[in-house]
Amino acid sequence: MGAQLRIYRRRMRSVKATKKITKAMELISASRIVKAQQRVAASTPYANELTRAVSAVATYSSTNHPLTTASERPIRAAILIISADRGMAGAYSNNAIKEGEQLAALLRERGLEVKPYLVGRKAVGYYKFRDRQIAGQWTGFSDNPTYENAKEVADALIKAFIADAQTDAAGVDEIHIVFTEFKSMLIQNAMAKRMLPLEVVESDAPAPAGLLPMYEFEPNAGVVLDALLPRYIEARVFNAMLQSAASEHAARRRAMKSATDNADDLIKSLTRLANAARQAEITQEISEIVGGADALASASAGSE
Amino acid sequence: MTLKVELVSPTQRVWSGEATSVSARTVEGDIGVLTDHSPLFGVLVDGQVVIHGTNGDATEFKVSGGFLSVANNRVSILTESVN
Numbered sequence: 357m358g359a360q361l362r363i364y365r366r367r368m369r370s371v372k373a374t375k376k377i378t379k380a381m382e383l384i385s386a387s388r389i390v391k392a393q394q395r396v397a398a399s400t401p402y403a404n405e406l407t408r409a410v411s412a413v414a415t416y417s418s419t420n421h422p423l424t425t426a427s428e429r430p431i432r433a434a435i436l437i438i439s440a441d442r443g444m445a446g447a448y449s450n451n452a453i454k455e456g457e458q459l460a461a462l463l464r465e466r467g468l469e470v471k472p473y474l475v476g477r478k479a480v481g482y483y484k485f486r487d488r489q490i491a492g493q494w495t496g497f498s499d500n501p502t503y504e505n506a507k508e509v510a511d512a513l514i515k516a517f518i519a520d521a522q523t524d525a526a527g528v529d530e531i532h533i534v535f536t537e538f539k540s541m542l543i544q545n546a547m548a549k550r551m552l553p554l555e556v557v558e559s560d561a562p563a564p565a566g567l568l569p570m571y572e573f574e575p576n577a578g579v580v581l582d583a584l585l586p587r588y589i590e591a592r593v594f595n596a597m598l599q600s601a602a603s604e605h606a607a608r609r610r611a612m613k614s615a616t617d618n619a620d621d622l623i624k625s626l627t628r629l630a631n632a633a634r635q636a637e638i639t640q641e642i643s644e645i646v647g648g649a650d651a652l653a654s655a656s657a658g659s660e
Numbered sequence: 661m662t663l664k665v666e667l668v669s670p671t672q673r674v675w676s677g678e679a680t681s682v683s684a685r686t687v688e689g690d691i692g693v694l695t696d697h698s699p700l701f702g703v704l705v706d707g708q709v710v711i712h713g714t715n716g717d718a719t720e721f722k723v724s725g726g727f728l729s730v731a732n733n734r735v736s737i738l739t740e741s742v743n
Binding site for chain 2: 408412
């Protein structure tokens with residue numbers, strides 16, 4: 357076998373091995389998207405009910421709760437960025453991180469100091485590499501977040517929010533969240549939303565029909581808000597994490613699908629090249645034999 | 661007239677359907693909800709929630725904290741965990 361042919365064959369073998377891996381990853385992600393979507397759907401009733409409740413309390417009570425009133429002189433803002441733990445998902449993590457950068461720039465323009473809270477190894481790596489300060493980080497559950505994970509993150513955020521930003525360096529006046537919205541198998545958007553102080557308008561939940569009922573609060577509106585808002589933030593964070601997880605799987609499936617397609621193309625063109633090399637080798641061998649025979653024939657003809 | 665009841669946790673809808681009455685324990689004490697109850701929003705403590713279905717049987721849930729909201733014959737019980 358000629359050297360050229362051997363090189364082509366070797367490259368084909370390596371591309372084929374890579375294709376097997378990407379194909380497997382594509383299939384795994386495809387099956388996980390469905391599961392992740394189901395989890396998003398399963399968490400929706402709770403989130404919707406909570407949103408309704410928070411809207412009702414915020415609308416009908418005149419309580420001045422720290423979680424609903426904006427600070428007059430905000431100093432610091434927290435950004436929660438939800439990214440992936442693993443790569444191989446195309447631009448998924450990058451998009452979320454970029455969206456976070458834009459939001460941070462916007463906040464800085466308003467004169468706020470930005471405190472990043474990061475979920476997922478990719479975002480942590482990005483910030484560490486640039487030697488930036490990280491206010492909080494959580495890794496290891498980006499593709500399958502549980503409510504406990506969300507609770508942990510939300511607790512840290514609420515704690516920072518409740519701390520007085522004017523006197524405490526760990527306190528923040530605003531909390532923003534950057535996550536990847538799962539619209540469909542094909543469309544996922546990185547987006548930034550303000551969580552606190554509350555803007556009680558949920559875009560993805562259908563607005564409750566008609567007027568909200570005049571609730572009687574037990575024991576009173578203040579206590580209800582106290583209990584309700586942390587749960588509301590937890591549910592929002594949880595929902596964002598679940599949507600991001602579904603988006604991550606979808607992005608990974610798409611990236612791996614195009615990798616598999618590329619491997620197919622590569623194998624095809626390498627096969628062509630290998631065939632051409634083999635043919636050239638045969639042609640060369642034939643012309644060498646013919647040439648040799650000719651030389652022998654003319655040599656023996658000359659001696660007679 | 662029946663109550664439309666939903667018991668939901670962050671990860672799933674635990675129970676939903678029609679019921680004649682619901683009882684739960686709020687921070688102020690036990691409360692029972694029948695049809696045409698006035699709109700109410702209460703904070704629940706750890707304890708039992710009993711839903712009396714329209715078919716006569718009662719279903720019991722142990723919840724750890726949560727909320728009870730009643731309006732227009734719709735009862736939603738939100739809780740962090742159920743067992």
